[in-house]
Amino acid sequence: MASSTFKKLASDEQITKTSKALEANGIKVLVAENGEDAKRLFFELVPDGSEVFLGASVTLEKTGIKDVIDQSGRFDAVRPRMFAMNRETQGREIRKLGGAPDYAAGSVHAVTEDGHVLIASNTGSQLGPYASGAGKIIWVVGAQKLVKDLNEGLRRVNEYVLPLEEVHMQELYKASTAVSKLLIVNREIRPDRITMIIVREELGF
Numbered sequence: 001m002a003s004s005t006f007k008k009l010a011s012d013e014q015i016t017k018t019s020k021a022l023e024a025n026g027i028k029v030l031v032a033e034n035g036e037d038a039k040r041l042f043f044e045l046v047p048d049g050s051e052v053f054l055g056a057s058v059t060l061e062k063t064g065i066k067d068v069i070d071q072s073g074r075f076d077a078v079r080p081r082m083f084a085m086n087r088e089t090q091g092r093e094i095r096k097l098g099g100a101p102d103y104a105a106g107s108v109h110a111v112t113e114d115g116h117v118l119i120a121s122n123t124g125s126q127l128g129p130y131a132s133g134a135g136k137i138i139w140v141v142g143a144q145k146l147v148k149d150l151n152e153g154l155r156r157v158n159e160y161v162l163p164l165e166e167v168h169m170q171e172l173y174k175a176s177t178a179v180s181k182l183l184i185v186n187r188e189i190r191p192d193r194i195t196m197i198i199v200r201e202e203l204g205f
Helices: 014-024 033-045 058-063 065-071 079-081 091-099 127-133 148-171
Strands: 027-032 053-056 103-106 110-112 116-123 135-140 180-185 193-199
Touching: 014 027, 014 110, 014 135, 014 193, 027 033, 033 135, 053 065, 053 079, 058 103, 058 135, 079 091, 079 110, 091 127, 103 127, 103 180, 110 148, 116 127, 116 148, 127 180, 148 180
Parallel strands: 027 193, 053 103, 103 135, 135 193
Antiparallel strands: 110 116, 116 180
16 A cells, blocks of 8 residues: 555645755756646647657656647657567667657656655666656656655655556556666756656646
8 A cells, every 4th residue: 555645745845945956956947836837838848840758657648748749740759659669570679769869758756855856667668768868858747756855755666656556557557567777866967958847736656
């Protein structure tokens, strides 16, 4: 059972403190009032025609961002192209296609008050682009994901996110998941590469 401790929305003070710390660590921050506002801000950052790789994200599904990227025809959506390819005969092409997109977007699992970002994954498919491969990154993050420090962030990943993601994966694919890989972004050294949209409502896990 996922702990409800980590569902609580961050206060305005905590959002301000975290935003300043992220900015000091090279991550630009925008604050959205709700999911619709976050969607508007997101598409102001991504020009039509851009190549976009989406990490699997309940947040992007709930805001409608995923459907616009994958189905509108306005963007060069990477994941539908990857899923249309044969994994056995085109594995190399799939790996290279997802490894260095112009834009990568998704969400994260915890953001600390001193500006560190935690993203957990079973396959790790989104972690390479997030860490280095993608040209630009956009993360849409519900305010319930803000935590005090790295220890609390790790607890959030293991005690809250993992049980919910297990249920989600069973419902979708009848498959289990795990925190097989964990990316911690302490700082971004490439100017204007990462933007985080913090949303003042509960979104995703």
